[in-house]
Amino acid sequence: MKLSATTAVAIALAATGAYAQQTEVNILRVQPGDEEEAFYAEVEAAYEAEHPDVDVVFEYIANEAYKSRLPTLLQSDARPDIFYSWGGETLREQAEAGFLQPIGDTVPEDVLSTFPEAALELYTVDDSLYGLPLYATEVIFWVNTDLTEEAGVDHTQIKTWDDFLSAVQTLKDAGVTPIIAGAQDKWPVHFYWSYLALREGGPDIITTAMSGDGDGFENEAFVAAGEDMVELVDLDPFQPGVMGTTYETASGMFADGMGAFHLMGDWDYLPMRGRATDGEGLSDDQLAIMPFPVIADPVAEGGAGATLGGINGWAVTADASPEAVDFLTFLLDRDNQETIAERGIFIPIVEGADQALTNPFFKQVAQDINQSTYHQVFLDQFLGASVGATVNDVSADLVAQATTPEEAASRVQEAWDFR
Amino acid sequence: MSESTMPPPDRRPGPAERLREAVSNGRLTAALILLPPALVLFTLFVILPLGESGWYAFYDWNGYGTPEDFVGLQNFEQMFGHSVFSVAVGNTVKILVISLVVQMPLALLLALLVYRQTPTNAVFRLIFFVPYIMAEVAAGLIWSFVFDGNYGVTASIATTLGIDKFFILADRDLAFYAIMVVIVWKYFGFHMMIYIAALQGVPDDQIEAARIEGASRTQIVRHVQIPYIRPAIAVSAFFAIIGALQVFDIIIPLTNGGPSNQTHTIVTYLYEFGLTRLRIGFGSAVGVVLFIVAVLVAVFYQRLFMRKAAS
Numbered sequence: 200m201k202l203s204a205t206t207a208v209a210i211a212l213a214a215t216g217a218y219a220q221q222t223e224v225n226i227l228r229v230q231p232g233d234e235e236e237a238f239y240a241e242v243e244a245a246y247e248a249e250h251p252d253v254d255v256v257f258e259y260i261a262n263e264a265y266k267s268r269l270p271t272l273l274q275s276d277a278r279p280d281i282f283y284s285w286g287g288e289t290l291r292e293q294a295e296a297g298f299l300q301p302i303g304d305t306v307p308e309d310v311l312s313t314f315p316e317a318a319l320e321l322y323t324v325d326d327s328l329y330g331l332p333l334y335a336t337e338v339i340f341w342v343n344t345d346l347t348e349e350a351g352v353d354h355t356q357i358k359t360w361d362d363f364l365s366a367v368q369t370l371k372d373a374g375v376t377p378i379i380a381g382a383q384d385k386w387p388v389h390f391y392w393s394y395l396a397l398r399e400g401g402p403d404i405i406t407t408a409m410s411g412d413g414d415g416f417e418n419e420a421f422v423a424a425g426e427d428m429v430e431l432v433d434l435d436p437f438q439p440g441v442m443g444t445t446y447e448t449a450s451g452m453f454a455d456g457m458g459a460f461h462l463m464g465d466w467d468y469l470p471m472r473g474r475a476t477d478g479e480g481l482s483d484d485q486l487a488i489m490p491f492p493v494i495a496d497p498v499a500e501g502g503a504g505a506t507l508g509g510i511n512g513w514a515v516t517a518d519a520s521p522e523a524v525d526f527l528t529f530l531l532d533r534d535n536q537e538t539i540a541e542r543g544i545f546i547p548i549v550e551g552a553d554q555a556l557t558n559p560f561f562k563q564v565a566q567d568i569n570q571s572t573y574h575q576v577f578l579d580q581f582l583g584a585s586v587g588a589t590v591n592d593v594s595a596d597l598v599a600q601a602t603t604p605e606e607a608a609s610r611v612q613e614a615w616d617f618r
Numbered sequence: 619m620s621e622s623t624m625p626p627p628d629r630r631p632g633p634a635e636r637l638r639e640a641v642s643n644g645r646l647t648a649a650l651i652l653l654p655p656a657l658v659l660f661t662l663f664v665i666l667p668l669g670e671s672g673w674y675a676f677y678d679w680n681g682y683g684t685p686e687d688f689v690g691l692q693n694f695e696q697m698f699g700h701s702v703f704s705v706a707v708g709n710t711v712k713i714l715v716i717s718l719v720v721q722m723p724l725a726l727l728l729a730l731l732v733y734r735q736t737p738t739n740a741v742f743r744l745i746f747f748v749p750y751i752m753a754e755v756a757a758g759l760i761w762s763f764v765f766d767g768n769y770g771v772t773a774s775i776a777t778t779l780g781i782d783k784f785f786i787l788a789d790r791d792l793a794f795y796a797i798m799v800v801i802v803w804k805y806f807g808f809h810m811m812i813y814i815a816a817l818q819g820v821p822d823d824q825i826e827a828a829r830i831e832g833a834s835r836t837q838i839v840r841h842v843q844i845p846y847i848r849p850a851i852a853v854s855a856f857f858a859i860i861g862a863l864q865v866f867d868i869i870i871p872l873t874n875g876g877p878s879n880q881t882h883t884i885v886t887y888l889y890e891f892g893l894t895r896l897r898i899g900f901g902s903a904v905g906v907v908l909f910i911v912a913v914l915v916a917v918f919y920q921r922l923f924m925r926k927a928a929s
Contacts (some may be wrong), residue, residue: 233827270681270896296682383788383876440767440785442877443793452768584680585895592879599790601878617696 223254226513227272227279230259232469234390235544239530240462246529253522255391266584273298273516278425280519281527284330285511286321287576288583291494293514294324295433298357300515303328305524313533313549318510330514331531335574336464337508337564338390340489341471345460350375354489360427363492367436370459377436379458381449382598385591386579388608391431392594392607393578394491394507395424401501403571405581416612420498425604428597442599447474454480462491464508465564466545488560490567504572509580510548582615591616668909669913674902681898693903702879703904706887709794713865713883716798717805717858725806725854729813730839743814750807758871760799762787787873790880797881802870805861809854817843852923856885859919863912884908 231239236259237368243255258279260268265283272278273293284290293299303311306328311319318332342354350373352366370377381387396404400420406415438444438458446463451474453461461467465488472480493503513527529535536547540555546565553565568574579587593607602610637846640646675693677685697703698908711841732739749757764771767785776783786796828838844851869875875882875890882890888908892901 267893273682292680292682298682338688383874385876439783440788442790443767443785443788443873448768561774583896585897588890588895594877599878601790 203311207293221252221254222520222522223256224281224520224526225279226255226257226281227269228257228259228283229262229265234542235539238539238542238544242530242535246526250522253526255526260383265335277503278516280523281513281515283511284322284514285509285576285580286330286332287581288586289580290322290329290514291324292331292583294327298517299329299331300517300519300539301327302331302515302524305521306331306528309607310528310532313531313551315548315550317574318512318548319587321510322512322514324585330512331527332510332548333531334511334512334539335508335510335548335565335568336466336546336565337506337565337574338383338394338462338464338491340491341453341461341463341467342487342489343453343456343485344487345456345481345485346370346375349373350459352459354487357489359494359495360492361495362428364434367431367434371434371436374439377459378438378460378462379444379449379453380437380441380462380497380598381444381446382437382441382595383443384446384593385588386577387446387449387463388598389577389579389591389594390507391428393575394462395427395494396421397505397507397509397532397573397575398491398502398549399423399498401497401499402505402575404499405575408612409582416540416615417608418498421608421611422604423498425593425597425607428591428594429600429604432600437598442595443445445529450474451476456481456485460489465561468558468560483559486560488563501572504570505575505579506567506571506573507575508568509577510574512548513532521615586611586618587613667896671902671905671909674899675906676903677899678897679899680896685899689899693900694907696900697903697907700891700892702882703887705880706882706884709881710862710865710883712794713798713801714859714862717862718855721802722809722851722854722858723803725809726813726844726851728806729810729817730843731816732810735818743810746810747807749804750811752804754804754867755871757800757804758868761796762872765796784840788877790877790884793873793877794881797869797872800872801865804868805858809858812850812854813847816847820846851873855923856916856919859915860912863908863915 228239236257239257243257244420246255247253266347269282273296278298290299311328317351318335319328322328322330322332340354344354347354347366347370350370352369354366357363357366363598367377392472400407400418400423404418407413408418408421438449438452444452449461450463450467450471452458452470455477461471463471471480474480477509491507497503515524515527531549533549533552536549536552537555539547540552540561541557541593543556543558543561546556546561546568553562553569556562556565575581577587581587582590589611593602596602597604597607637646640649676686676688676690678687678689679685679694728742732746742883752760763769765785765787766879767773767776767783767788772786773783786792824842824846828842833841864885865883866889869881869883869886873881875886879890884904885908888901888904892898892904
């Protein structure tokens with residue numbers, strides 16, 4: 200009796216001792232899908248089993264709330280050790296304000312070498328690495344092949360913007376809504392303007408404009424992109440009420456078979472089915488993906504092989520412990536990322552992990568990104584919050600025929616000047 | 619506080635005497651205990667943020683770190699030169715006008731119909747008041763369903779009438795009218811309640827007397843009831859004006875300021891162009907302008923109407 204009591208006390212003491220030494224690693228992420236959340240729970244458990252002195256805590260916040268809360272959180276004592284990031288200008292602003300930790304020397308060399316150079320570049324500000332990339336996405340046209348076949352359009356033959364415009368006309372003549380878009384949220388239509396600018400101006404058009412060379416955002420490539428967009432809008436290609444449709448509604452409408460094309464990221468594959476009225480949406484056989492068409496006679500050559508999408512990842516905050524960085528490398532190691540790929544959750548950025556992909560659409564997208572001459576990150580993230588929102592504004596205005604291509608370009612330049 | 623609780627003015631005590639008296643009768647202790655909580659909260663959450671935004675307004679600041687890039691009046695220049703800001707101000711004025719010209723008369727009419735204490739009136743009063751109780755965001759979501767041309771009520775109307783589907787919230791010219799309909803629907807109940815309370819205070823013998831004199835129903839309303847409830851009307855107009863300056867949470871779920879920024883009010887403009895775009899300095903400048911307008915309205919309105927109405 201006495202012995203057991205002593206043992207109990209000893210165990211209790213040991214437990215408190217261990218608890219007191221535990222390092223907490225807090226991770227904040229935009230709310231992911233259920234499968235991804237389950238995956239993080241598994242990784243967390245695996246890591247904690249190996250490192251009993253570390254307590255990993257994942258926290259999730261909805262997308263818009265995340266973006267608005269992050270600046271305040273970063274300035275408070277409650278800031279997370281690791282947080283979800285889109286890289287680009289926003290990361291630069293955070294790094295310049297001193298909220299981030301350079302991790303280039305903490306992350307082992309053999310881990311760094313598993314990431315593509317270009318992806319690491321996005322998490323680097325003035326030669327210091329502040330985070331690690333997680334996955335890549337690409338914006339493509341989702342095609343409802345039932346509808347294109349019905350109208351006699353062969354989507355595999357759409358190579359140029361003119362091909363695309365005539366396909367839109369053919370679909371309209373056949374009584375099919377050619378394109379579904381969620382223009383109320385604006386960002387879904389900024390894909391058009393961004394892609395057309397890349398196609399018209401070549402892969403480095405955005406970085407050139409940011410540096411102020413070649414008339415900045417008033418370069419004729421941006422105006423030409425606007426004109427191409429106007430050509431499309433003049434055909435009245437969208438579903439009725441496009442300006443009052445959100446991304447979620449548009450995604451559901453496409454899955455309900457209400458239109459032939461939807462320009463959206465590969466990430467919409469599972470969510471659009473969830474948003475369909477019957478909860479099933481289009482089957483894999485009824486779906487296809489198509490790269491954004493090229494321009495036959497662009498302003499500057501070289502944009503045909505560029506892709507638009509995201510390279511999302513993790514940033515590490517200034518006073519995060521070494522354990523935080525260690526957990527991050529654990530999370531991003533090849534084995535874990537292959538699991539992600541096998542389950543079809545997303546397309547991991549770690550080199551070689553995409554071999555494990557089984558989903559045919561994701562396989563295609565992974566191949567596109569690998570072959571891409573330049574992977575441009577979404578302009579509304581890449582250019583920072585304010586200029587990005589202006590790009591969204593002018594894109595939506597072009598769809599609503601409320602602005603001209605010239606005015607659109609100069610509004611973006613103005614926002615860039617006032618940044 | 620001190621003004622009203624002071625001893626009668628004819629005694630005119632000196633400050634020392636007043637202090638001594640306050641200590642002896644416990645008034646000072648009460649003030650020292652009761653004042654700080656309210657004062658601290660008010661300072662922390664009203665005065666301090668006000669002062670801070672007045673300071674940020676002169677900086678180009680994205681919310682990270684401390685503001686360092688002093689830009690003088692540039693934020694204000696940009697705001698007044700921004701076409702969307704003019705649209706937002708115009709929309710705020712539209713809400714103001716619609717509140718005064720449509721909403722308040724409607725509320726008064728309904729109040730006159732249901733102000734007497736009967737069971738049926740109680741039911742109608744409740745029905746009219748329900749929109750006001752409902753959370754703004756919930757109301758916005760309900761109406762966005764009503765206006766939805768694909769699945770909503772307007773879709774059924776279009777199908778029944780056999781006309782093309784229409785999308786009011788997607789139309790640059792019509793979207794704001796739809797929003798004004800929702801605003802009138804949402805807040806008329808509030809004004810109606812103010813009038814009902816006031817109308818119940820009108821002495822019955824006055825109305826009786828007017829009726830005996832042969833006044834018609836409209837004459838009684840015009841010459842007896844409305845003059846009696848004038849202070850209540852002044853208060854309700856005051857709330858309508860201040861409310862118009864604050865409209866925000868109805869717009870976000872309905873249009874989020876779109877299509878192409880045509881349905882912003884000053885507050886949604888502040889939120890969209892200041893907060894979501896991380897231009898805290900610019901947003902603060904908008905906030906400062908809004909604050910000044912609100913204060914001017916409050917002060918002048920009190921001076922011009924409330925005094926007159928009260929006297």
